[in-house]
Amino acid sequence: MTINKLIRECIQKKQLSANKLLQRLVQEDSTRGNEYKAQAIIIEKCRELGLQLDIWDIEEKQVKKHPFYRCDRGNFDENPNVVGVLKGSGGGKSLILNGHIDVVPEGDRKDWKVDPYSGKVENGRLYGRGATDMKGGTVALLLAIEVMKELEIPLKGDVLFQSVIEEESGGTGTLAALLRGYTADGAIIPEPTNLKVFPKQQGSMWFRITVKGKAAHGGTRYEGVSSIDKAITIVNRLHELEQIRNARITDALFESIPIPVPINVGKIQSGKWPSSVPDIAVIEGRIGVAPNEALKDVEQEMEQWLVETAKTDSWFKENPVEIEWFGGRWQPGDLTIDHPLMTTLSDCYQEVFGKVPVVEASPWGTDGGILSKAGNIPVLIFGPGTTEVAHDANEYIELQKIYEAAEVIALMIYNWCNQEKE
Amino acid sequence: MTINKLIRECIQKKQLSANKLLQRLVQEDSTRGNEYKAQAIIIEKCRELGLQLDIWDIEEKQVKKHPFYRCDRGNFDENPNVVGVLKGSGGGKSLILNGHIDVVPEGDRKDWKVDPYSGKVENGRLYGRGATDMKGGTVALLLAIEVMKELEIPLKGDVLFQSVIEEESGGTGTLAALLRGYTADGAIIPEPTNLKVFPKQQGSMWFRITVKGKAAHGGTRYEGVSSIDKAITIVNRLHELEQIRNARITDALFESIPIPVPINVGKIQSGKWPSSVPDIAVIEGRIGVAPNEALKDVEQEMEQWLVETAKTDSWFKENPVEIEWFGGRWQPGDLTIDHPLMTTLSDCYQEVFGKVPVVEASPWGTDGGILSKAGNIPVLIFGPGTTEVAHDANEYIELQKIYEAAEVIALMIYNWCNQEKE
Structure with missing residues (x-):
């Protein structure tokens, strides 16, 4: 059986637990200053996957001198950043998988037809603030890593899963992870691109x-x-x-x-x-x-x-x-379309979908700008969900897209992390 | 000595106490819901002048059925309306002298060069919220009445002094006074017209x-x-x-x-x-x-x-x-310029200033609309101060204009209240 068939089958088995994980994450209001409960769920999942965990409260003095730092929050206590590392055997390319746990406020509740923190599932869609931006993407990352563990797929390079705070307010979480020493040969951020690939970001x-x-x-x-x-x-x-x-x-x-x-x-x-x-x-x-x-x-x-x-x-x-x-x-991102990260992801996408991905520039800033401009890390944005419903009332995600994204990302982990490090 | 000379001399003697009264009134923040402290000063002054006092809390049920009632306040307790009557000997025309005690909020304190509730006097101007709109006008009314009492000038018609709340929010105070039975053959409201006469009001x-x-x-x-x-x-x-x-x-x-x-x-x-x-x-x-x-x-x-x-x-x-x-x-006001109230006030103005008054339409609504449209009372707006500084930071009034307004109004009381009632 080919590796992508194995991955697909494994993901099919994990769908229900992935849905449940997303529902729990959406049910925790992780607006700015309230990220800790959702992070606790992430930490629990990383422990279950056996990742090397690093959980820390950002200190303003660690980040404030960096020219990209721009934040009016001051205190980050008790709302930690989380990094979970899946160590490779060595010699391969490393990959950061970055998702933010913070969400924007739900706005006027009258505009919601469901409780914004219900995580209600209806017709294959899971509803709630953060479903598409971007707890759904984070679940896709964790699902992809789970598949690697479950199938005991050997990897040379490290996979660095990051669940960061503060993306919606300028990226202090990702900047702090970078300044803590987390770097890699490439990064994928599963913001809601509707499974398009965004090598450039506004x-x-x-x-x-x-x-x-x-x-x-x-x-x-x-x-x-x-x-x-x-x-x-x-x-x-x-x-x-x-x-x-x-x-x-x-x-x-x-x-x-x-x-x-x-x-x-x-x-x-x-x-x-x-x-x-x-x-x-x-x-x-x-x-x-x-x-x-x-x-x-x-x-x-x-x-x-x-x-x-x-x-x-x-x-x-x-x-x-x-x-x-x-x-x-948010720093813009600007990866050339012939970069190996881009060509590898395109190949993975083709293996899963049998066609080339749609490649566009993203209409919004992401933490990718910090990774690329401050960390010199090649970054691609690729994830489930659509921006049309992000930041809006009745935000939702199609659960099927999470599984599809996870499939591509799992294959990407396998292909990228087993490439020889240059 | 002519009556107007007597009046002028008397007012000159009362200037300092009038200034002091205005200062005390300005020092009490009488924004909506806080009118009682300034009203207490008014009540004290009316007592001193020996007026027949009527002090009452407006009850919503008294006023709410009137078609002109439009108010979101609900509760008026402990911020009374005040009417003080100077009874005439009978047979003459009565005159309402109406001023509102409420003021608009002071706005951004940074824009004020003095404390908005200081009542600071500088170069003949008294500064503070309400100085011109319209505690200065109210002081002119009380000064005119004081002159009548001091000089023991005989009057046939009644003078009805009114210090009302809620003008800035639609006139419930004046409406309540009208519904309590206070009516007259004419009314003067000393809103800041800069001593112009406004027979019509927006x-x-x-x-x-x-x-x-x-x-x-x-x-x-x-x-x-x-x-x-x-x-x-x-x-x-x-x-x-x-x-x-x-x-x-x-x-x-x-x-x-x-x-x-x-x-x-x-x-x-x-x-x-x-x-x-x-x-x-x-x-x-x-x-x-x-x-x-x-x-x-x-x-x-x-x-x-x-x-x-x-x-x-x-x-x-x-x-x-x-x-x-x-x-x-605020109901508009519309008095014809050949109305006896208008011609009498013009004559008084000419006696004081030796020239005809400037007659204009007022650019703002006043409680005069309620008196005229709901009470069928002829109304003129005439008072010290200018609208340029009303509702603005650094509101002030030229004290001299208060004395001049009081002179005209005292003469008006004498001339109007001694006209035979038709």
């Missing part, structure tokens, strides 16, 4: 723009300057900048993506009283960073663009906006 | 508009619909409606006012996460109502206008905005 940064107005009584609003109206000018400027930035992108991998590097205005808040002219508005958002861009350059371009708003609106000459680059920032 | 209503979007991950924002972008469409529609509504206004009294009946968008809130497409936006604001308009018609016009947004933006066909008419609503 990076992104969060921004906060404070826009000034001038307060007045609403009945004489012409005596004031509305910070809401001025914020609208800025939002429109950001839409223009988005068009300009995206017109520059010619990479074929981005062809099918409507807006390769979006600028998303995610929050606005202005005013306290219906009949007063508001005098301050705060806008928060994220700007996408193309694979070939440096975050610093993107910061400068946006700052300059907003400074130039004063050319058409003199209010901003006297009252320039304040820009803050706060919270999350 | 009314206004608060609105809350809820705008839907569709959530998505910010990196694939094209898969969602931003409630911020959709809210911008609505804000722009409101600006258009404002233009249309104001183009209709031809009343000469509005000539010098840039926007006679403004639509003010005072608040916006949308989104929770910088890298998510927000799916709900809430806008709050106030729409101005022209003197000749009924509130109901204005509601309908705005609702219809927003329904028609769907003609140019199909999103709103499937996702119509929700409009709520909440909180405050």
Whole structure:
């Protein structure tokens, strides 16, 4: 029996326990600051698989000096990072399998037709916050490793499973794992690519723009300057900048993506009283960073663009906006498509599906940017689930896709880790 | 000595105690729900002046059935309305002198160069929340009454001094006084007109508009619909409606006012996460109502206008905005300029200043709308202070204007209350 048939059969036997594992993970709310319960389940599973465990609380002083560190959390105690290593016999290429355990908040519960932390299964879909982003991907990784153990498949290179915190807020978990010494010859992150392969990833940064107005009584609003109206000018400027930035992108991998590097205005808040002219508005958002861009350059371009708003609106000459680059920032990723990691994964995909994978650039930043830009590790993003439902109400994952991803990843572990280390 | 000279001299002697009274009133934060401490000072002063006092807590059941009642407060306990009556000898016209004790919140304290509740005096100006809107006006009323008492000026008609709550939130205090039976042949409200006379007043209503979007991950924002972008469409529609509504206004009294009946968008809130497409936006604001308009018609016009947004933006066909008419609503006022109340006040003004007053339409709603539309009482707005600083940081009033207003109002009491009742 060929290795891929063995893997497929083994995964079929493990489906129910994989579903159960995912359900338990989704049932633990692992939003920022609450990751420990879901990590406890991960730790239990790693112990069961006999992985060499490393569980540690990130200390700010370990990470804060790194130029990629950007985090407003401060305290990471009791919400550990977890690494579980499956040691190879030596001489082969090592592989990091990285998933993040943190999830974004569930949003307005009224929009959910099921409890966001129920893990309810219906028609082959498992529902709940984090099902697709990315507890489903993490379960695929663990399933692939389980198959290696179960089938006692010999491996030369090490497999380094990582369950990290803080991905949704800028990647401090993955950065901490890197700074703790975990590196490898390649890495796979099973973010929800819908089983497409993303050798390039959009990076992104969060921004906060404070826009000034001038307060007045609403009945004489012409005596004031509305910070809401001025914020609208800025939002429109950001839409223009988005068009300009995206017109520059010619990479074929981005062809099918409507807006390769979006600028998303995610929050606005202005005013306290219906009949007063508001005098301050705060806008928060994220700007996408193309694979070939440096975050610093993107910061400068946006700052300059907003400074130039004063050319058409003199209010901003006297009252320039304040820009803050706060919270999350994700480095872009940029692997060439002829890299051995890419060709090996493509081959594995073909063996499983009998066709070449769809290769695209990812429309969002991942922790892959940190591994590649700060750790010089080749990274591919490949996983089950779709971004359409990530961060949204009624997030779900098709369970079948988890098994399929696990099959490709198991084969990838076998093929990659048994390649001679260069 | 003429009556107006006597009045002027008396006021000059009372300036320091008037300043002190205003300072004490400003030092008590009388934002909504906290009016009682400032009212206690008013009560003390009314006692000193020997007025017939009526102090009562408004009960919701007393006012809620009135069609003009629109209030979300529910409980008014321990923040009483106050009426103090100076009885005339009979046969003359009565006069209501109405001021509100409530103030709007101080806003961002960082914007204040003095403590908003300091009542600090500098260069003839007294600073603090409520100084101009309208504790300064209330002090002018009390000063005028004090002069009547001090000079023992005989009056035929009654003077009804009213210190009411809730003006800033829609006028429940004045409505309650009216429903308690307080009526008169005329009324003066010393809102900050900068000593202009406003026989017509803009009314206004608060609105809350809820705008839907569709959530998505910010990196694939094209898969969602931003409630911020959709809210911008609505804000722009409101600006258009404002233009249309104001183009209709031809009343000469509005000539010098840039926007006679403004639509003010005072608040916006949308989104929770910088890298998510927000799916709900809430806008709050106030729409101005022209003197000749009924509130109901204005509601309908705005609702219809927003329904028609769907003609140019199909999103709103499937996702119509929700409009709520909440909180405050102020009836407009509309006194003809040849009304005896108007001509009498003009004469008094001329005696004091040696020139005719500037007559305009007020750019904001007052409790005058309730007195005139619900109580059929002729109302004029005339007071010290300017709207430019009302509701703003560093609100102040020029103390000299309080004395001048008091002089005109004292003379008005004398002239009006001694006119034969028709």
